């Protein structure tokens with residue numbers, strides 16, 4: 642299956658929700674009036690695109706004065722175009738740019754968001770691009786997180802720096818940067834704990850991790866990526882706010898777009914926070930994380 646097919650299949654539930662309601666709101670030959678524009682705006686908000694984008698799409702449609710009405714393909718295309726415009730501004734694949742190496746990527750997010758799997762998928766993509774990769778099991782809070790990252794590392798064939806459960810995470814990150822530098826590794830991806838229950842503790846730990854890493858590499862971490870679970874819907878927006886405060890995030894990855902009818906929330910996130918979107922996950926397989934493409938996403942979201 643091509644990536645586009647995967648994306649479309651993955652987004653089916655979001656697509657069905659938005660595409661069906663738009664199709665139901667097309668007017669055929671009847672002029673698009675205010676009442677119908679209101680309904681379209683509500684459908685867009687209902688599909689999690691957020692009030693700002695929904696309002697703008699409504700205004701666009703009102704300006705275009707569809708006096709002769711608008712059919713379902715026309716309405717979907719108009720929505721897709723606006724979604725694409727919003728998303729094109731933030732689509733930005735992760736790039737390995739740091740000199741000297743390693744390029745350090747800190748991966749943050751709440752437990753269960755798909756962090757570990759995303760790290761594995763990213764590692765795999767980088768190795769496919771002939772970069773050397775090292776992982777660091779920086780979520781030292783949970784033994785399962787350490788074990789899982791080690792399993793992935795072994796499967797992909799990349800080294801992993803890990804410690805015991807409860808080990809000092811900033812210290813481990815320091816060791817990892819040192820090891821990656823000594824080995825001449827291109828990319829170091831560091832997992833972190835995701836305990837939002839203790840915001841102050843998490844903030845301290847992530848801040849300390851940054852300070853410690855910067856002793857060895859002043860520009861690191863070069864990326865701080867927040868992994869979001871699409872199935873949490875609007876809660877993803879709250880998570881961005883919290884992690885922006887605690888972790889200085891520089892970009893987003895959204896996982897589980899395949900299992901969710903809430904894919905539209907990525908549009909709301911793009912509009913509200915203007916953070917780069919690096920990749921989206923549309924399945925549990927290693928190939929199910931791909932760089933984010935705005936036009937594909939816009940079309941897939943409305944079912945085109």
Ligand SMILES: Nc1nc2c(ncn2[C@@H]2O[C@H](COP(=O)(O)OP(=O)(O)OP(=O)(O)O)[C@@H](O)[C@H]2O)c(=O)[nH]1
Nearest residue numbers: 752753754755756757758896897900922923924925
């Ligand atoms: N369907 C689907 N499942 C995914 C995707 N990404 C991750 N998962 C699954 O989500 C679950 C949680 O993923 P993890 O990578 O373990 O999440 P985590 O944030 O590291 O979670 P902890 O290790 O529990 O902190 C796993 O069962 C993954 O297989 C995705 O894009 N689609």
